[in-house]
Amino acid sequence: MSSNVNALVLTGYGLNCDIETAHALTLAGATAHRVHINALLAKKVMLDDFHIMAFVGGFSWGDDHGAGVIQAHRMQSGIGDDLARFVDRGGLVIGICNGFQTLVNTGLLPGIAGEKTGRVRSVALITNDCGNFRDDWVSLSVDTASPCVFTRGMTSLELPIRHGEGKFYCDSTVLETLRTEHQIVMRYADRTGKPASGRFPENPNGAIDDVAGICDPTGRVFGLMPHPEAYVHFTNHPGWTRRKVKARRADQPFPPAPES
């Protein structure tokens, strides 16, 4: 049964999480379409036909001039207006890893109200403090007061991070606005949910204020470094074999039935 919620998942130019992101959106109830960036830029595919747009992980254009920089530029100059219209008419945008890097370079994030267009580059994702690419699972605490529509009902979660340029950075005024507007959707935390307070590896990249993901003031544009599409099967979790044994010993079903 195909859903009437259409999700567009970008592919091409070195992006590499398109298949699993489309799979995740399908599991979430959408009809996912993998669309090559060129098809969108050439307007062979129109954004107006979609409700959700996903900027996925990868290394767009090789990422040699700063992660997401070229993709952001191509999107802005090619379909910047369509993109703005898509957001303004209530479309949802999620940017994961390279997609997050791209969104902050387009200015769609944080899209702070009050800025002239609300769409200038005011935050950045820069080289990890550890100086290297890192793949690890992190614990995240969610700001329940955030307007973000993607995290409603969530307080915490675990996801993998896989990046070399994920350190969130901005000046103190911008940070203050993000805090007060609850645009900091999720922060790196320890396993008990307490803030990582910059500690490595709980905070894997040195992000200021442990920022892992932010949204725009509407909550409909969301970007994060961790990969939600990489945790859509119980066996994705690094501790699943331990949970399985615990459950079996306690005569509980495993995998646990999904909450409805």
Added chain:
Amino acid sequence: MPHQLEITLKSDLPDAQGETVKKRAYDYLGIALKRVQVIHVLAIDADLTPDQCEQVKRVFTNPVTQVSSFSSLPLYFDWTIWVGFRPGVKDNPGDTARETIVEALGIHFEPGQAVYTSRRYCLEASGLDADAADRIAAELLANDTIEQWKVFSNDQWRKTGGMGVVIPKVKLDHTPTVTTIPVESDEALLAVSNERNLALNPNDIPTIREYFLRKTVQAERTAKGLSGPTDIELEYISQARSDHCNHNTFGGYFRYTDLETGETQEIDSLFATCIKGPTLAMQEQKPWVVSVLWDNAGAARFDEAHSYVITGETHNSPSNMEAYGGAMTGIVGVYRDPMGTGRGARLVMGGYGFCTGHRNYGGDLKPKLHPRRLLDGVIEGVKDGGNKSGIPTTFGQVYFDDGYMGKCLVFVTAIGIMPAIIKGEPAHEKRTVPGDCIVMCGGRVGKDGIHGVTASSEVYSDTTPAGHVQIGDPYTQKKMHDFLLCARDEGLIRFITDNGGGGLSSSVGESAVFAGGCEVWLEKVPLKYEGLDQWEIWVSESQERMTVAVAPENIDRFFELSADHAVESTVIGKYTDSGKLHLMYDGETCAYIDLDFMESDFPQWRFDAEWVSPAWRGLCEPVLSPPQDYNRLLCEMLARPNICSKEWITRQYDHEVQGGSVIKPLVGEDRDVVSDAAVTRPVLDSEKGIAFSQALLPAYSQIDAYHMTTCTIDEAVRRVIVVGGPWNAIGGVDNFCWPNIQYDTTTNPDGKFKAAQLVRSCQALRDACEAFGIPLLSGKDSMYVDGHLAGRYGETRKVSALPTMQFSATAVVEDVSKCVTMDVKAPGDLVYMIGHTADELGASEYYAHLGFVGRNVPQVDTAACRAQYKAVATAIDRGLLASAHGIYRGGLGVHLALSAMAGMMGMTIDLTKIPCPTPLSDDRIIFSESPGRFLVTIAPEDKAEVETLFEGAVFACIGSVVEHPALTVNGSSGGPIIEVNVDELKQAWKEPFGDLI
């Protein structure tokens, strides 16, 4: 007029790249720097207006974090070092910058105009002299095979007013020419071969000459305007006959003698007798073996609708010369093999194996790169190649031995998945048909990578051409990969193969055999720059290219898709049924050879093999009394380089992209202990997975390469079984890396012994695979793992690696929810050991730790192993095992510790319960490396069921998991001989490389 844009981080931001340079300057060169800042430079070779410059500045400068300027940035430095590519080296960032500028400004670049990227490092260091600055440039920042550099002191910089704009444009004012080679005598041809570095085998030369002197051949050639062989024809023959492509060593004729028993054997081709024969026989009995022995990779059934595809390669010689580029080209290159298998497979995972000298080597020998730098470079190459390809690197191993300083080993393995059927035709079958277009897709051709194949068939020396080192380009290849899968699914691909070793010469030459001929128009091949000779175009190993056969009726759609994906594709010729390999340039024939000439009977390589038994070599067991301080001994065993944690490597590799990760490379409560194997779900809506593992045990070759080989296979198999793989449907991949086995009194005096080791190893491969029912889905060999290194007194010493075989094992897991990890899970669980522990410590980590080799090398009892494999696999299938782990290098003590560390729980073990065929002292039980053994833990209530199930296999309950996080081992005396906290064990295990990230 060219413009140069300098971009750097704002002064208040830490420069992580600069910090890395600072750290390495100290680690590698012992040079202390105060501060390093990196400037990224764009040299734009085009006329831009001031407005256009401003726009470019805006696009490439992040206002939040960066500052930039079209004049030199006024950063303070004592020394500044500029590093950029040499002319002609692939500058992908430069290409994307040009693409972006063209798009942003709506301008055109004239042919020859381009954008070039480079870096300028600003070094702050008081008292840094010119020599030190030069060393930092030459040995640390630049990679001299592909990069150039300039060093300026603060004064020089101010006096010269900076360095100006550097445009590394290739200028070859050279008209492509085909040269005819005289063949009046064998000597003459051999001379040419040496002078042109063709590496023709002297034994082949008469056959080659005979062909070109044949009357009928000469008549045909005259008609095409050719006389004697052309350079391009000899290059074609040279690479097709190279050991790398043709495997002359494995196809050779061996006369084997066991000097002790006098027994002799005559072996006509190790490949035919030990690999091809057994595998084909097994394919008959195993319907899941889909395609083996002929394509770029082997294929096996994943499910009704899919096959998985696997192959393993090595990239030793290039990595040894230029670690980063060599390793990256290796991983990116092996990823093209599944893409070029059948009609093309989607890549789903990769694996790596690195063998180098000890990271802290402090001896006399001076290799081109110290093992520490070599390993760092190799790690980084596989990181960038793998991560940027979007393929998870889910398994890997590192092995240190100073024998690898002559030449390091870099194993790279790739697994892909493809539909069983495409448009009604089996996807694993392919053939070219006369009339099909020959299409080259992906990258362009330059002088890079020329003579790679022939060079890797030689012992490394100063005269080896560095030109064959390339930098892989995963970005270009990823675009091509995505495009080709779309073309495949539309049924547009009739045949596909990659351009790796030998370039077009291999890919076109081999694919033309199916159609029965080809005609190639070399002037159509897109070049990076003009001026290449025809033979260079033909054999260049420029990367990221595939050769595809497309039927004429599909060509338009194929090119439409190619354009949509921004991938360059070009028709460079057509397949024919002429029986000829026909190459032309601007209408003139430059090669015209009978395709079946390569089939003609070139003389078989011959080897004398003399086996000297361990006893005859005087090997014996050490005289050793049991130690007193087991706690310290165990901790120091855990800290040995080949046992300790290498988490810093694993975490640099994306091992979860594509969303199918089931068993990760690091497992346990703290997710920091090495898993036995990896499991991945390549098809996201299926519950099936692929279990994958690898093993290599070169140390055992010190005693007997036969047992090295069987033990390696046993280890790989056990690794796959303990995570949940079936015991009776396992596929294998063999990768041999051997020193030169051709005897020579002065240059290779032990060649006959090395040849005997190879014979024994191949026969062991045959014996073990037949006993375990393992078909060899793929395999490769890389010979000449030797090097001549400068010593302390200006002498050079030949260093040969231990005979090494990496074995990869794969199996399809029917239901991933049954998978198991090695970490103990619950206090109160019972610990079982499966398999005998015998007096088998020859070449063990324990003996090595004490400075011995010994003689009792571990030996595989295949019958006993099969029973044990079956027992464990069945128990896992029934969901009875809480944890399962194999016992490998280091023996029981080390692997108990690892299971406890992973679970962050204690274990109490009774050594007297360990099944031993003959009584053994405590230290032998703890450190024996007997193969076929497993450690598993189960819930007490499952005891009866498990023990009935284990009947027929050797097993015993040897202890239990306890809450208190300490490993306690009670010895023969009854009392505890080991009592160490898990934290302490883990600290010891992590300490050696703990400060690396």
